[in-house]
Amino acid sequence: MAILQSIKMALRSIKGNKLRSVLTMLGIIIGVSSVIVLVSIAQGSTTNVTSQINSLGTNLLTINTFGTNLSLTEDKINKLGKLSGIQALSPVVSGRISVKKDRTSSQTTLTGTNAAYESVRNTNVSNGRFLTDIDLEYRQKIAVLGATTAQNLFGTENPVGQYIQLNGNSFKVVGVLASKGSSMGQSGDDVVIVPLSTAERLVKTTSINQVYLQGKTGQNMDLVMAEVQNSMASMYPNQTDNYSVMNQQDLMSTMSSVSNTMTMMLGGIAGISLLVGGIGIMNIMLVSVSERTKEIGIRKAIGAKRRDILLQFLIESVVLSAMGGVIGILFGLGVGKILGSALNMTVTFSSSIVLFSFLFSLVVGVVFGVFPANKASKLNPIQALRYE
Known part of the structure; x- marks a missing residue:
């Protein structure tokens, strides 16, 4: 019940400062949507390249x-x-x-x-x-x-x-x-x-x-390639520089490796904006601690423990990042579909990427909410009550 009550208090606090809450969530929204859009475009490009290579022929x-x-x-x-x-x-x-x-x-x-x-x-x-x-x-x-x-x-x-x-x-x-x-x-x-x-x-x-x-069969193409190379070497001795034997699967592996690297790079770049959004949450939560110093003093005076104060501000930070994550997911999916239609690109959405970006936003809320929450929990109740 304590956690549920803390969530209700967090929602009331967010509702009481709507503009500030929206601006705080904006960094998370942009970060989550960026991860979804950029990674989906990269995965779509990988799918498109794979399809093109497959169209060259089978095995x-x-x-x-x-x-x-x-x-x-x-x-x-x-x-x-x-x-x-x-x-x-x-x-x-x-x-x-x-x-x-x-x-x-x-x-x-x-x-x-x-x-x-x-x-x-x-x-x-x-x-x-x-x-x-x-x-x-x-x-x-x-x-x-x-x-x-x-x-x-x-x-x-x-x-x-x-x-x-x-x-x-x-x-x-x-x-x-x-x-x-x-x-x-x-x-x-x-x-x-x-x-x-x-x-x-x-x-x-x-x-x-x-x-x-x-x-x-596509299972042993390396052996088949070696067989072909040996046959070519016997037909054209000492002329290996004058011919080439290319394996489609080698090309596929190379392109997949390049595409995966690009996907990781784009995901990493988008992830940086999530971290920036986390810094925004920390700043706002520090301001919130300053504004609610007297409230913290009253709660401590009537028996609230340090962990109660810590949990309250930490949950508020997580609720902010969770709301930003949900909005960011919806925004990212919408932008991805619009870009795919407008630019005639292949955009492949992955449930694992959507889930990862949301969980990452929660982790950001926890990590960057710990410091303000810890600061609030350490306030001296007498000094907090005298705070103007």
């Missing part, structure tokens, strides 16, 4: 060779495909080409590949179909358009079954890819995909300098 390894002297031949690619940890692979020939439909023309990225590209790169077709092995075998002049390319050339019209010009050659559109958005700063939708054998004629090269490989 993905990428081999890049540098220069035409080290291009991957069909025999070497087939040898890589027979490795025990590889489920599928997709060689790629790419370049910039001119694409034209009626009077609309533009420069876009050409990707020449095989039918396995759809699964290896986690690509979905929204309309029509993807490439098939027969298309490669017979060097068919067919094309699959990225979502942006299809929009630029055909608008709202269905491109499937229609013809476009690629570097002056007529190609039939057989499919349109689902939008993947931008990935690692590059758009995955402004592209034209054609059979590998056809692309080699378009870009006038047979050099394959990039191959995507899909592992059978």
